[in-house]
Amino acid sequence: MDRTSSFMASRILAAVVPVTLALLGTLIANLPVSFLGGIVPAPLLGLMPIYFWCLVRPDLMPPFWAFAVGLLEDMLSGGPAGVWTFAFIVTYALIDRQRDAFAGLSGLGAILGFATAAAVACASAYAVEALWYWRVPPLAPVMGELAMSVIFYVPIAMFLGGVHRRLVGPLRSDF
Numbered sequence: 001m002d003r004t005s006s007f008m009a010s011r012i013l014a015a016v017v018p019v020t021l022a023l024l025g026t027l028i029a030n031l032p033v034s035f036l037g038g039i040v041p042a043p044l045l046g047l048m049p050i051y052f053w054c055l056v057r058p059d060l061m062p063p064f065w066a067f068a069v070g071l072l073e074d075m076l077s078g079g080p081a082g083v084w085t086f087a088f089i090v091t092y093a094l095i096d097r098q099r100d101a102f103a104g105l106s107g108l109g110a111i112l113g114f115a116t117a118a119a120v121a122c123a124s125a126y127a128v129e130a131l132w133y134w135r136v137p138p139l140a141p142v143m144g145e146l147a148m149s150v151i152f153y154v155p156i157a158m159f160l161g162g163v164h165r166r167l168v169g170p171l172r173s174d175f
Helices: 002-029 047-056 061-076 082-097 098-101 108-133 140-172
Strands: none
Touching: 002 047, 002 061, 002 140, 047 061, 047 082, 047 098, 047 108, 047 140, 061 108, 082 098, 082 108, 098 108, 108 140
């Protein structure tokens, strides 16, 4: 009985870690702190765990959590409601449909894979914002956000890989 409850607790912890990291990334990206004086936009730190876990362990990052992270991004970023929610869901659908192609990438290819997913998210958000305001918004902020997201993806992916190897992977294994 004790072994079974320990096993269930570890499975619950392993299931909570990916979602917690995505929500935490969204919170950190939207902190009102800027090291560069607001010259460059914050990266999409909430999208990175969605991308990573959707490829590595899709059972731990279902579409509902991509929706929830997008909703949190919308609430914290101050933009129109639904922009990032829609963008994250569209990106999740792309990753889900092309999982084999994205998961097979390594090195520079893996970075380009994330860059593709982030470009889809940014383009979706840009399109929704253009429709919302009924005008074409400036392209520079969204391109800056895309560039910062791709640059920050490398260290974040290394961190997420370490979390997977050391925490989530061992906790999900059977006794």
